[in-house]
Amino acid sequence: MKLGKTLVSVLMIGVVCSTAEVQSQYQGLSPVPFTDVRIEDEFWAPKLETVREKTLPHNLEFCERTGRLSNFAKAAGLMEGEFRGIYFNDSDVYKVLEGAAYLLASHPDKELDKQVDEIIAWIAAAQQDDGYLNSYYTLVEPDKKWTNLKDKHELYCAGHLFEAAVAHYRATGKRTLLDVACKFADHIDSTFGPDKRHGVPGHEEIELALVKLWRVTGEERYLKLAQFFLDERGRERGRRLYGDYCQDHKPIEEQSEICGHAVRAMYLYSGVADIAAITGDKGYIDAMERIWRDVVFRKMYITGGIGPSASNEGFTVAYDLPNDSAYAETCASIGMVLWNHRLNLLHADARFADVVERVLYNGLLSGLSLDGERFFYVNPLASQGKHHRKPWYNCACCPTNVVRFMPTVGGYVYARSEDGIYVNLYVAGQSTVQLNDTSVKLTQQTRYPWDGNVKIIVEPKVPATFEICLRIPAWCENARLKLNGNAVHKLETVKGYVRINRKWKDGDIIELELPMPIERIEAHPNVKGNVGRVALQRGPIVYCLEAVDNGGSVRQLVVTRDAKLTAEHRPELLGGVTVIKGNAVPASSEDWEGKLYRKVSKCRPIEFVAVPYYAWDNREPGEMAVWVPENSGTSIPETQ
């Protein structure tokens, strides 16, 4: 794949070293960065506050305590001692720095800024003269640099450095880390390339990171290098293919099924989507569509979690979605959001934002405890009561991924085209979106995700004609819309959006009503473990039953057919959640003594309480289940 004509014209813009970015030219959407979105709601705002006050300091402390920070000082010769930990631990520091930078961007904090500068100083000092930077190799195997691209994650760590550097530069305007990143990128670029050394990272990440570095620096070589790494993948050019665990079994444009390590796949395809948006490469775009269908129609948990298997931290076969043993790594959920966000921008199609929402509110958010200091690595959909979040992991990818992801949530709310604003998520707050002709202030008022009523106040700087596209979530039926108090009849969606094209003036009001009945969801019958079971969903929130709310045991409950389900908001519970209540049959009733089998009998239903899945395991430990058997629970008159 060569750089297309379109790209060349983009690159003509030349090196841009301000926050103004090089723009993609493929006719997709542009993001509205989280820095332009102020979240002021009951749901996300307190969580983001927790991330800032708890999760970031917690991560910094653990990076310190576990030697992750001092590895750089040691590599720089500023400190005595051996490398500590796993060979890719540098990446954790970069991810925490990235998170810190995002938080600095929205909340200036002198002390944090200073702390970040100190860490950056160590990192910079650890960089070798030729630009190489990896504390493990410098300290442990200085002669083995670039000898094991498949397993040793040097390029992966470099990618996270680049992301951190871009974030830090954007947040602070300081080039300290960006210069380090560029110097390392230059070193990598001088080492790898079509006419240099061939090779690809075993763990993808650098591809999307190089695109970011290109966007902020305008340095064409970085974009070409990203393309090179993608183009090499699955091609046996002077090296042995890594196989499908690393998505390196065939060229990307020939791939059709998701396979291998889930996080790697998501990072890779995020990079592919980035490049596809820039070049319009049809091979890449078609491959993404095939793979997306494979994931979303066959290999995704209802929580949006992906990668069912612990053995490869990744994918198996279609419909293999066991509940108890679901791996569904938190990092993979984050990757799923990164990828689907890019696909949404690429295609301006709400089905990708539907996935973003599903993951975000369920299988991603579950990764973080309400107190902000414990993390799930693995996100099962059922538990016997022994699965709990931990403060840290030896392989700390998930805690550090959470801290860099969460501050960016606002970046998923809107997207824009030249003359259109896309509303992808409903989150109360204020935002300013730049269009070609004007800038538009948007104020969302809503109690989403607990309530589907959304009021959007539109305030263009000057009255202007543009399109506002409102995503109608796939879970929603019978959405209703009012414009300045007048009902809009016959809502039509195009690619999942209701599009309102008009001349907008200051104070125009959109009122969107997204009814949120409680839904019983069934899974595709090929998902064997879910046959005869239902999951409860309300709006975007997937629910689960926890032992603590249900008399100590939930795995023996059967939801009765005639159960009336009701929603009740409990502000005091789990940071404020809407619970679902209904009747279930305690399959474990009194008269099982001395019986292993019996004729189905009438049982007195008991009330159960379901809580949002993301919030489970924040109270007394106990059983949990998302998919609950559903049956009548009453006796059936039989004929012979």
Add this chain to the structure above:
Amino acid sequence: MKLGKTLVSVLMIGVVCSTAEVQSQYQGLSPVPFTDVRIEDEFWAPKLETVREKTLPHNLEFCERTGRLSNFAKAAGLMEGEFRGIYFNDSDVYKVLEGAAYLLASHPDKELDKQVDEIIAWIAAAQQDDGYLNSYYTLVEPDKKWTNLKDKHELYCAGHLFEAAVAHYRATGKRTLLDVACKFADHIDSTFGPDKRHGVPGHEEIELALVKLWRVTGEERYLKLAQFFLDERGRERGRRLYGDYCQDHKPIEEQSEICGHAVRAMYLYSGVADIAAITGDKGYIDAMERIWRDVVFRKMYITGGIGPSASNEGFTVAYDLPNDSAYAETCASIGMVLWNHRLNLLHADARFADVVERVLYNGLLSGLSLDGERFFYVNPLASQGKHHRKPWYNCACCPTNVVRFMPTVGGYVYARSEDGIYVNLYVAGQSTVQLNDTSVKLTQQTRYPWDGNVKIIVEPKVPATFEICLRIPAWCENARLKLNGNAVHKLETVKGYVRINRKWKDGDIIELELPMPIERIEAHPNVKGNVGRVALQRGPIVYCLEAVDNGGSVRQLVVTRDAKLTAEHRPELLGGVTVIKGNAVPASSEDWEGKLYRKVSKCRPIEFVAVPYYAWDNREPGEMAVWVPENSGTSIPETQ
């Protein structure tokens, strides 16, 4: 445990070397041997015919073809060559001989008789001068005899020799094999004992076999030796305990939970029940009760299969009864019948006969194909379509166990006390039961298990007062009874039997009506895989859904709540079976394209057909399921 007073008085009878047996004195029941029961029904009679015409010759042929027979000739020096196969292959030959003897007992057959004599001649020739007999040790490790009681099954093989010898002697009156058995038993008795060598078999079997040998010979040493082996079990006397895999973790009278290898457990406890019936040993009797409750209330499949785990061919923890991976070895089912039959005799309690019936008609009978020449080793309760009976196994315990068990089915129909006849199974045919005062001819007329109407014609040789006890199956509600045409009101059962004590005269007629509605059965909620599922049962027959009857797929079917289930007899199907038909929702309906999850929706029910579990895998291969999800399958109106 010492021989109790009761036993001593029994043994005072002295050596009895005719078919008249030494009787137990513990106040239990005595068996009515299958030789006194002529089966003339549509269900068992054709199967027994198949066993005689197909299964026995098939087993003999495979014993021949696999070197099992010639191992004896080689050990005897009558043939050149090395030992072939597994070290316990002798036991297969003994089991086939046992089966052949049972068939000779009811169907004299000169050719078979001659063939059996020839095999016995080889076996006798292989016996060493001191009585030792084991072709593996003689040929392979002649210096290692009795060095590995735990693993090498010498005592196990000896036990099967004894059972075969007793059967052959009873069937033919010939002492050829019995003499071999006694000589070997004498050798073992001279080797092991309280004041000789301590030790127990790793695989139990010899205990119950020694009791049989004692019954037919009256030789007290054999009974004492059986008791010795039981008494040693779980006691560390000059040897290391084998652990719970071999039920050798604690003394039998201290055991409370079933554990380890299922077949071993069943053979052991059958021997224990035998001894308990003779001695009245309370420690043994109480242990059997505790263990029985553990098995039947916590660890038994609805088919009567036991031992869920392949890893130990045995038991795990309570309620661990997975369907797809159910091991439920055919031999273990046979063992379950042997044990429960003995407990029924011991306690005159129908709950044990209930288990016999459950196992017999389901998880045991499934072991044999309808054509009589293929066998399940493993009897799962669900299949993806790849589990099939095979003509033989390298470890051939199951095929050879089937051929020795099936001819004895008639022996489970009746039992007797001094002045009472117990009807445990309902099988059309004729029988003569000896009571103290008279002999009674009983003629059962019934289409059981397809129909619960049973007519029993009672013909005592002379009018006499005795009790006829009719088992009311645990599955049956609202049984009705007529005596000489007059309804008996208020049927009362004692220990599961309706007891009719009167002066019986020639031609008295009992009419028993056991209604057989189709029942939906649910499992104890702790059986995780069955939550929300039901099994269908009608009379004693457990049903399953096979792909061949249901459009190629059954694992996606959900039985609807309002499904009317009907029974229909199909004489042409599977040797004549009653099928169950009803409505199920094809969870796999048309509109799943592009969906992995959806709101539960209205589905058009389709008719399903269920067939008896025992008869599955006799047609086109395909999926099978016993436990079927049950739910409404219709949409649920929700409120918020």
